[in-house]
Amino acid sequence: MRAEDARDDKKRGPERNGLFAGFGARIVRSLFFWGLAAILASSAYTGIVKIRGNRARPEGDGALLEVAAQAKTKGRGQAQEQKRVALTFDDGPHPYYTEELLDGLKERGAKATFFVIGKNIPGNEDVIRRMDEEGHLIGNHTYDHVKISGMDKTAACEQIEKTSALIRELTGKDTEFVRPPFGEWNKDLECSFVMIPVLWNVDPKDWTTNNVSDIVRRVLEDTENGDIILLHDYYKSSVRAAIEIVDKLQSQGYEFVTVDELILE
């Protein structure tokens, strides 16, 4: 992980005042989950299961994969369709670059999804509040940027719950979306709330270069309607590239939406 932060972990107990808190809420969560599952299975679902190339295998069952394939084929046949993509940013919030990115997105009316690292939140609380206020979606990228697939389940849930508790404390909202670090998820993991793993299908490997044009080119070459683009708001070059990507794709008729909008279309 490059998004290191030397700050001490400020441990906070999970809040229990949210919508999905407490024992009774387990039932609410369960209903929510199965309701969502039904929606996903019956609608044009193109989110987490659309992974190209040699990326980590997507979560979800074969039926959902089939639905996704049909939805995508159908989508391509519609000439009048509004083209949409989701920009996702991992490893933040960063005290400077994330704010610069938020400014650029606001100016352009573009929405994004931020998968934040829990330990980067203390000291950057205003950035998290701003993401929420400006209509972006906040997702979970674990507290210490850990590989969930190789962890003990209790420890893995702790990593996710601690981060979600911080987000809930600042926004009053629960987040169901998790981007597992390194793209490695444990599909058998069951924590105290619903989690929807979100991978990606456009990866410019922005962390390997500080050349803005290279990052922009890699994304533009690979992006098509319905894609989820992976970037990191922890690097100046990635943030500058993201703004250029928004300008270029908007001029091609693309709309930038949050991941949940793309999945629940």
Ligand SMILES: [Zn+2]
């Ligand atoms: Zn990461």
